Amino acid sequence: MGRVAKQLPEQGVIEAARDHLKQEGWAIVPNVLSESEASHVLKRLWAAKEASAARGESTHLPHLDPNDSNVRVFYLLELDEIFQELIVHPSAISLVQDVLGPQFLISNFTANIARPGSKSMALHSDQSIVVPPPWHESWALNVIWCLSDVHKDNGATLFIPGSNQYKTQADVPSNAPDLLVPFEAKAGSIILMDGRVWHTSGSNITDSEERALLFGYYTKGFLRQQINWTARLSEEIKEGLSEELKEWLGLGVAANTGRAGDIVYNYLEKQYPKKELVAAL
Template sequence: MSTSPKVIEEAKAHLKEHGWARIPSVLNKEEAAEALDRLWQANAKAKARGEDSHLAFLDPNANNVRVFYLMELDKLFRELIAHPTAVEMVKSVLGEQFLISNFTANIARPGSHSMALHSDQSIVFPDPWQDIWALNVIWCLTDVHEANGATKYIPGSNKWVYRKEVPPNAPDLLVPFEGKAGDIIVMDGRVWHTSGSNVTKDEDRALLFGYYTAPFMRQQVNWTAKLPKEIQDTLDPQMKEWLGLNPVGNIGVTGDLRYMGVQFPDAKIPENKAEEKVAVA
């Protein structure tokens, strides 16, 4: 489904101010249901080859079903991670240069409990957290609400720059992200959050987490090693760059390479980004 430019611009403004935004109906109900079915198939495939869907250091019990390496398991997830709406939201925060760090799923089944409170940037960077260097695009494959384990966040925590700003009663400040199947929720890396507890008797809550980062951050997954060559060979140049598969694709660039033309006026700076090459001396 296409999302109107007005909705996208409103979401960008909300994301910039509050650290998150919800965009409704990026997938229709049928597409969300198909993605959910494909997710369970991916989980079965992962389990068949011995991959654990429960990591004790993440979740208190196995009622949270984690599925890793989604892009390896099904082409559909390679399409979703590159969805135009998701990419536009990512670029609005991280700029033109970014990396796809990971794409995973968390299915909160009845009886699942919350993981530890955290922000994504606080895990990998010491404070101060002056800038946004990571972004999650969360795909709702089921309706999501507090009772079935919606992700919870602390409003205003995207403004916290130092760890000492996290108050002792932080868990009491959590509120749920709620949405319908097919919605996406975009959350920047400075927002403090956790998974919710699923207190329903028979209702799953299925979310996909597309994790994008600034190009100088180490990716959570080494896609060169993880994606089989036959899959890598099917990817277009842009996706290869986002996954860090090109030898000089991103190289940790934090600004526009055209600035080099100021320092080296005789240098030929490409007009088309696709032509950009960087020589390392």
């Protein structure tokens, strides 16, 4: 298999996920990829990690992770076409548009592989990093691809239930570490997480399991992206992208211009016919 499937899970599963995401700030959709597809993508991810390291890109960031048992792979879209397919997968895009509307941008796409011995990072919400409080609505959404079975012991992402309702950092309780629970899912699932949900990576306390996740980070179209794709992607890669993906990456001269509202210019004479305009003077 060279490419990932494009079929959607059963409509009832998507609808249930949509409702849960809206109410709770997260949802899990199983079987978006088959077991063999998830395994195939995982092999491609390890190849991408090697390619990234060969180019001198760091796969360990000390300011994020306590040790190098956490492997991070950045700029996935330029490393393998299979990641270009996943970031626009219909299951993901359908739910992204439910939360963010049609005018969204792909802000980032990265991988985090937790090997045995990896430790937890700092507690945070992704939206709090890019948007000042108060956080009254969702302006960001993570789509997390599970390439392996994910559970608490092998480093599942930990989150605070109900934290999508926090409006400021002062709302985060002093006993936040005691409130964390894991996102647990089978390989091939996607986890949807509202940008306001407070979370952290879990510690991998197993002897031999590796937990591999991909993080597709989408935002409202008026927010500055974490990655400047115009600067990062080569001309060869950009030329090979679909027009749809180019639009969602904010490529081109206009970038994200006009994404905050109505992009149709209603000139004065169209808004106010001549007789109405004269009467108003």
